[in-house]
Amino acid sequence: MSKLLHLDRLREGRVLLAFSGGVDSTALFHLLLENNIAFDIAHVNYHTRETSDAEEKNAERLAARHSLQCYAHSCRLGGINFEHRAREERYRFFGYLMKKHGYTYLLTAHQLNDRLEWLMMQICRGSGLPEMLGIRSHDSRDGIEILRPLLEWDRDSIEAYLHERKIPHHIDESNADERYTRNFFRHRYSTPIMRDYRDAIRRSFRYLEEDSESLIESMDFKTVNEFAYAENPTNIRSLLYGIDRYFKSRSYLLSKHDKEALKGGGDHIIGRRFIVSIEMKYTFVAPYEANVVMDKGFKEECRKLKIATKLRGYLFGVPEAMRVMRQLKGAQELLRSD
Structure with missing residues (x-):
């Protein structure tokens, strides 16, 4: 059994555990106790099932039993694209707790099957290595x-x-619904493959994560109001990955067309909402304001x-961002395309 x-x-x-009360988060809860890790838990009730309120009460009772917060x-999220909006809602909640109470790490209970399912889905979408390893x-x-x-x-x-x-936990009945893409891959492919090749799959993911870390450079965006900037990495693949991650942090998903266009550098309007300007040394992102x-x-x-x-339209109305731009404009370095 793995550690x-x-x-x-x-x-x-200080550790905060994202806790649903399902199989994975319940196991992680008890493993943290066994390893004498100090932690608290955060639970989100979407009210999507008849048992949702009971699951929230169970989480509260479990925490109280072990003197945890x-x-x-x-929340109730109607409409389309529930999974995406639910993810954004819970991470807003987790982020609020992390900042308010000074937690160092957020823990999620993703496991090896989740990782394999994600990789399979990304392969079928034509993604690259960083996207395939989205669960790190x-x-x-x-x-x-x-x-x-x-x-x-x-x-x-x-x-x-x-x-x-003999640890009790609840089962989410939606996990059996193959209308959800992840469930389709889980039942048809990842579960039988994992049972036959578990150890090899575990080793492969170790190597892939190490390779990805050596190939993809980090891109640290800093912000002033809604103006963001980052020093460019030395290769295009890292640049595109960094820009994509920045937009995801803003709850905006770049289209395939956007990503292809960004490969050429220069200036691009994204979704009629943002301007991305890729220069030799820096990449700038700001709201797109026309007719200023x-x-x-x-x-x-x-x-x-x-x-x-x-x-220029955005910078004209935000003097603080313009002051940063003045400071950044200096010697330019060529961005390699290897």
């Missing part, structure tokens, strides 16, 4: 550090752990600084 990943990190800071959030053992989102200690545990091992210890009347002095300064025309 929890990142035990040293878990012991060094349980933060509960209640150590990641960040909106300034939150995320750890996934169960990523080397497969589903059968987790269920066996709960069964051997600017004075001649400002336009002349922008021309001398070689600021992208479509960025």
Whole structure:
């Protein structure tokens, strides 16, 4: 049976566990207790099932039994694309808790089967290596550090752990619905493959994550109001990945057309809402504001600084962002395309 990943990190800071009460998060809850990790839990009630309120009460009782804090959030999300909006809602809640209470890490209970299912879905979408490894053992989102200690545990091992210890947990009946893409891949492909090749799959993901970390450079966007900027990495693949992650942090998904266009560098309007300007040294992102009347002095300064025309409307109305732009405009370095 695998150990929890990142035990040293878990012991060094304050930990918040995203807790649904299902198989995976219940197992992680008890494994944290066994490893003497100090933590609290956060539970989101979407009111999508008759048992949702009972599951929230069970989470609160479980936390109280072990003298832990349980933060509960209640919401109702109607309309289309529920999975995406539910993910955004819970991460807003988790982020609020992390900042308010000073937690160091957010823990999610993703495991090895989840990782394989995600990789399969990304292959079928024509994605590259960073996207295939979207579920990483150590990641960040909106300034939150995320750890996934169960990523080397497969589903059968987790269920066996709960069964051997007679630990109660709830079963989400929607997991059987193959109308959800992930469930389709789970039932048709990943479950039988995992049972035959579990150890090899675990090793492969270790190697893939190590390779990805050596190939993809980080891109650290800083923000002033709604103006964002980052120093460019040394290769196009890292650049595109960094821009894509920034937009995802803003709850905006780039289209395939957007990504193809960004490969050429230069200035691009994204979704009629944003301007992305890729220069030699920096990438700039800002809201796209057209038809802004600017004075001649400002336009002349922008021309001398070689600021992208479509960025100027936003910068004209936000002096703080313009001051940062003045500071950044300096020697330019060529971006390689290898």
